[in-house]
Amino acid sequence: MALAPLDDEIAISELISNPYPIYKRLRAQTPVLRVKSIGRTFITKAADTRPIKDNPELFSSNDPNTPMQRAFNAHTLMRKDGEDHMAERKAMMPTFSPTNLKTVWSPAYEKLAHEYLDRLPRNEVIDLFPMLAGPLSASILSIILGMPDATDDDMQFWSQALIDGAGNFAWADEPFERVDRAHIAMDTYIAKQAEILKAEPDQSALSVMVNAENPIAYSQIVSNLKIAIGGGINEPRDCMLTILYGLLTNIDQLEELKTSGNWSAAFEEGVRWVAPIQVSSRLVMQDTTIRGFDIPKGDVVMTIQASANHDEELFEDGDKFNALRKRTPHQSFGSGPHHCMGTHLARLTIGKLLLPLIFERFPNMEIVEPENVKWWGFGFRGPLNLNVRLN
Amino acid sequence: MTEVIFVSANGEKTTVEANAGDTVMQTALAANISDIIAECGGAMMCATCHVYVDDDWLERVGKADEDELTMLDFASSEVKPTSRLSCQIKVDDENSGMIIHLPDSQL
Numbered sequence: 069m070a071l072a073p074l075d076d077e078i079a080i081s082e083l084i085s086n087p088y089p090i091y092k093r094l095r096a097q098t099p100v101l102r103v104k105s106i107g108r109t110f111i112t113k114a115a116d117t118r119p120i121k122d123n124p125e126l127f128s129s130n131d132p133n134t135p136m137q138r139a140f141n142a143h144t145l146m147r148k149d150g151e152d153h154m155a156e157r158k159a160m161m162p163t164f165s166p167t168n169l170k171t172v173w174s175p176a177y178e179k180l181a182h183e184y185l186d187r188l189p190r191n192e193v194i195d196l197f198p199m200l201a202g203p204l205s206a207s208i209l210s211i212i213l214g215m216p217d218a219t220d221d222d223m224q225f226w227s228q229a230l231i232d233g234a235g236n237f238a239w240a241d242e243p244f245e246r247v248d249r250a251h252i253a254m255d256t257y258i259a260k261q262a263e264i265l266k267a268e269p270d271q272s273a274l275s276v277m278v279n280a281e282n283p284i285a286y287s288q289i290v291s292n293l294k295i296a297i298g299g300g301i302n303e304p305r306d307c308m309l310t311i312l313y314g315l316l317t318n319i320d321q322l323e324e325l326k327t328s329g330n331w332s333a334a335f336e337e338g339v340r341w342v343a344p345i346q347v348s349s350r351l352v353m354q355d356t357t358i359r360g361f362d363i364p365k366g367d368v369v370m371t372i373q374a375s376a377n378h379d380e381e382l383f384e385d386g387d388k389f390n391a392l393r394k395r396t397p398h399q400s401f402g403s404g405p406h407h408c409m410g411t412h413l414a415r416l417t418i419g420k421l422l423l424p425l426i427f428e429r430f431p432n433m434e435i436v437e438p439e440n441v442k443w444w445g446f447g448f449r450g451p452l453n454l455n456v457r458l459n
Numbered sequence: 460m461t462e463v464i465f466v467s468a469n470g471e472k473t474t475v476e477a478n479a480g481d482t483v484m485q486t487a488l489a490a491n492i493s494d495i496i497a498e499c500g501g502a503m504m505c506a507t508c509h510v511y512v513d514d515d516w517l518e519r520v521g522k523a524d525e526d527e528l529t530m531l532d533f534a535s536s537e538v539k540p541t542s543r544l545s546c547q548i549k550v551d552d553e554n555s556g557m558i559i560h561l562p563d564s565q566l
Contacts, residue, residue, distance in 0.1 A: 122500040166529055166532035166533055170532075336566065395564070395566055397496045397498065397507075397566065403497075403498055403499060403500045404499070404500035404502070405499075405500070407502060407504050409504070411498075411505065412533055
């Protein structure tokens with residue numbers, strides 16, 4: 069057989085501004101495509117993306133040529149497989165247990181959500197990105213990770229520095245210099261906080277990791293926290309804004325949910341419609357084939373879950389937000405051993421707590437100039453602004 | 460040959476051949492039993508492969524252990540004494556022919 073076709077026209081800038089029309093064309097014409105600008109083989113059909121994630125022996129997470137290792141100053145669990153990955157992941161798992169979600173983090177989130185909603189002014193135009201979605205996501209994360217004294221601004225600055233560094237495929241100096249500054253601040257605070265939590269343990273991630281019977285190496289504890297900081301703010305923030313945009317531009321759906329109370333359906337639809345993490349890279353470990361095309365060992369495939377979530381074979385009018393659609397599994401949380409650790413936390417805090425709370429508090433919230441909402445991102449994607457009037 | 464019998468919430472029965480050593484979840488996915496989602500792919504990190512073991516088979520198949528019960532808290536359908544995560548049940552000669560009831564929803 070032959071290699072997959074090679075594209076030299078798709079530009080990174082197009083993928084960042086709006087990748088969905090491109091993915092639609094790829095699903096129809098070239099669902100396995102080597103894309104020169106990204107240096108990866110794009111896999112855009114749902115039936116092909118999931119089996120890749122489920123088969124880590126053939127498709128390894130250890131993609132060697134990304135800026136992530138430089139940005140994190142570490143080889144993190146995100147890029148490991150097998151037992152190494154599992155040991156580091158398991159170290160944090162007690163924090164995210166169902167019992168902790170229900171009895172510790174859920175009440176903590178509810179209290180915070182009330183505080184942040186109390187501060188929002190009524191009857192004027194405000195942007196929910198900086199006023200609610202960013203800081204609330206940062207604040208709950210700082211508590212869950214065991215870094216409660218970090219301010220929302222600190223958390224958001226560190227998170228963005230890590231993301232920008234890990235996504236710095238141009239290998240420019242500035243993002244790496246910025247993330248190095250963030251490391252100094254994070255390392256100092258985490259070291260101090262680890263001592264406090266050894267004396268007074270709680271259910272936070274830092275605490276369960278440092279107080280474990282057989283703790284993982286301290287350097288891995290720190291890397292785990294940084295992975296959570298890097299991924300744990302933008303994802304809830306972006307999906308919160310996406311869901312609110314979807315509901316506020318589809319008032320008929322919103323009214324129906326106010327009656328049914330099925331806010332979880334809006335949550336699932338929002339994360340399906342615009343997946344906060346749009347793509348994942350996997351290194352091919354053995355020669356294989358996908359849809360009849362040769363995929364050689366050493367190639368890096370990119371599963372485009374953003375595209376899988378719009379696949380015509382699974383979703384009717386997948387490009388439209390429809391919180392009332394028939395529930396069909398999406399791939400936004402991934403699958404296999406790297407399945408998102410924050411899945412249940414996000415479903416609970418945003419789907420079950422925040423959405424009912426915000427529409428109970430502001431039942432007549434209106435979106436202002438929805439056409440001016442700017443969507444951005446290829447790897448991570450979400451709205452950069454969401455102007456509303458609360459009443 | 461070992462086999463598993465799946466019964467959907469509305470009573471539809473499907474008999475599936477299984478490889479001994481595979482989990483019930485893997486068997487269901489291979490046979491396109493769509494009532495099993497298995498979002499985490501068998502890592503016991505979600506509860507989207509929730510099933511009910513038939514009463515007559517529960518003793519042979521076994522009940523959920525403590526870790527599994529904790530994760531079953533996330534199941535979307537009612538958790539019963541017969542509830543299991545199908546990624547944690549291995550098919551073997553002893554339990555071949557087991558009857559597995561599927562819940563009405565996994566999300």
